[in-house]
Amino acid sequence: MKPSCFSNFAPQRRESGRNRWNKADDMFDETVDAVVVGSGAAGLTAALVAKSAGLDVVVLEKTDRIGGNTAMSGGAVWIPDNPHLAEAGHSDSRDAVMTYLHAMIGNRLQRDLVDAFLDAGPKAVAFLDRSFHLERVGSRDGARL
Numbered sequence: 001m002k003p004s005c006f007s008n009f010a011p012q013r014r015e016s017g018r019n020r021w022n023k024a025d026d027m028f029d030e031t032v033d034a035v036v037v038g039s040g041a042a043g044l045t046a047a048l049v050a051k052s053a054g055l056d057v058v059v060l061e062k063t064d065r066i067g068g069n070t071a072m073s074g075g076a077v078w079i080p081d082n083p084h085l086a087e088a089g090h091s092d093s094r095d096a097v098m099t100y101l102h103a104m105i106g107n108r109l110q111r112d113l114v115d116a117f118l119d120a121g122p123k124a125v126a127f128l129d130r131s132f133h134l135e136r137v138g139s140r141d142g143a144r145l
């Protein structure tokens with residue numbers, strides 16, 4: 001599952017059909033169901049969700065590279081109570097996460113945001129597991145990513 005991704009300076013363009021790209025003035029004329037602005041983890045995940053719901057999606061990226069800060073990051077994502085924790089023999093709980101976050105950020109903790117994070121995080125991990133498999137040339141599943 002791969003949404004179209006147009007980076008402002010990216011050379012790849014479909015020249016025919018209903019996707020028309022005017023290289024002369026950096027304009028294009030495209031009709032889609034969903035437009036995602038930004039190609040970091042948030043944008044590309046949103047695009048995958050939209051695509052998996054059957055929508056025609058375009059991702060717009062303002063730089064000449066896909067990936068944003070996400071591509072430069074350490075790539076370690078903290079999703080409490082995610083499906084892989086149990087597989088790895090660990091357990092987690094909402095109470096433990098709340099205790100940890102209270103200790104880390106004290107009264108700046110926004111309960112509604114934390115609740116949304118705890119509710120949606122494990123579902124997001126499960127969705128990405130089902131929908132997306134990163135495979136590089138020469139990679140080996142579980143050994144070399």
Ligand SMILES: Cc1cc2nc3c(=O)[nH]c(=O)nc-3n(C[C@H](O)[C@H](O)[C@H](O)COP(=O)(O)OP(=O)(O)OC[C@H]3O[C@@H](n4cnc5c(N)ncnc54)[C@H](O)[C@@H]3O)c2cc1C
Pocket residue numbers: 037038039040041042043060061062063066067068069070071072073074075076077078
């Ligand atoms: C060096 C470094 C290491 C990090 N390591 C970790 C880590 O290990 N674990 C962790 O959880 N977090 C880490 N982070 C933080 C993490 O990378 C970010 O929180 C996360 O990548 C943000 O994702 P995002 O999709 O919201 O934004 P981004 O990945 O920044 O994506 C936003 C994209 O939107 C594009 N954009 C912005 N405005 C427009 C516009 N008007 N039109 C078109 N495109 C636009 C940007 O160019 C960019 O590509 C790290 C950050 C850095 C810099």
